[in-house]
Amino acid sequence: MSAPAMPEKVAGVMPVRFEKFGLGNYLICLKGVVLRECLRFLHQRERFISSLVRPLIWLFIFAAGFRQVLGVSIIPPYKTYVLYEVYITPGLCGMILLFSGMQSSLSMVYDREMGNMRTLLVSPFPRWFLLVSKMLAGVAVSIAQVYAFLIVAWFWGVKAPPLGYLMVLPALFLSGMMLCALGMLLSSMIKQLENFAGIMNFVIFPGYFASPALYPLWRIQEASPLLYKICLANPFTYAVELIRFAFYGQIDWLSLGVVAGCTLLFLAAAIIAYDPSRGLISRKQDTGGNA
């Protein structure tokens, strides 16, 4: 490589002065982080396809098979009997958010192992802002996947009220934030990708099955009061219910409160975990260097 003449000044002349970051700079940063996550997602076609195929298998095969076995009585927000496919659609939306939230945390562990995470963490913007930006990027990708699934489901004949597709957006956003924040918190605790698989098994599957995603809670209560209590303690339960009610233009206030509260809790914990002065990251040996 040669050392050509500089076409322009690269560095400032001492003493170095910088203007304070304004709102515009913050928005540029946020846009950059979201765009990068979206580009990564688009470049990983297998990830997109698998994220779509997973809920569709549940919808096309599982729901069709269990339609006759698992009857659903009239429970809010439904005002009439609904097909089992209709019942599990909010749960499948939740499943996409759950997998996507964990996937984004997986990518954070990968980024940390590969060193990409450092480029984010050495940005001069506040650490909390960078993490929230990263979360928002993950949520944007998650919501895009949910809508892709809903479009396919619509053609399959599983339809929500037309306005429901719009009204569910805030519920998807908040639920996505909660699950991304949880994923981020988990990613701070995990040192290597190999360890992540175990955590996924302890989070995704129990979280998904111990919820009303596939069967109403009253059925679970009949089957096992203990499992019912576990379901009630599961934040994912409230995310699914929040989404379910939102499809019908209703707000389940308990679910809203729990999801919002858990989002704040997980986010605060993740920010602390990624704080170099207090967090878990600083206690781990650097993986990128020698010492």
Added chain:
Amino acid sequence: MQHVRTSGSGDEGAALDVAGVSHSYGPKRALNDVSFSIAPATFTVLLGLNGAGKTTLFSLISHLYDTRRGSIRIFGHDVSRASGEALRRVGIVFQARTLDLDLSVHQNLSYHAALHGIGGREARQRIAALLDIVDMPGRQHDKARSLSGGQMRRIEIARALLHRPALLLLDEATVGLDIQSRAGILATIRKLVETEGIGVLWATHLIDEVEDGDHVVVLRQGELVARGKVADVVRTSGASSIRDAFSKLSRIEAAGTAEISP
């Protein structure tokens, strides 16, 4: 051979001032009371064998880890207390490759520009100019995955310069590269010091990257064992060359430390 000061260097005009910094990973001490400073527009080589603590020091300077003992200042801004102001003034090339391989060169650089609040046309102009500087003009649309190791490094250097830092940190930037690529990268960085007034901290264990006019800081097992101009370190360590001096200073059994005022 003089002993290094254990207190902070206290150099207010320094590009980088490391004062009494220690860091441990659990019971293992990686850095022990390290103090030195580098002046603006100078090329300083941080020498140390693998495990000497160079990467730990970089992680502390770049605020990936918090400085729990001692202090680090970049142009007077404390990295722990005013990390944003400090980090705006520093560009970093990490030892590990940190480009996103799925993205293009332009996308990688745009992402970094955004992380420094730079967007739109300004970012595009800076990217084009910096690709010229690192001798990769017109390569914006190449996938990072398609680049050679040397080319990736050049892009990482361009990335580190995007926000116009006054201090550049490079951690083993030439490891794994062929001789020609190493020489080219080194020449470019040295030119930046001369023409742009950038202060550089160049961490390496490759002694042939040191030139006579450089400042050096030598770490051994987390301890600072020498600092100063090359000729002075050679003289005070009783060696015949900087290679000989580094060899002597890096020996585990070597005792004492050397300090030469610049």
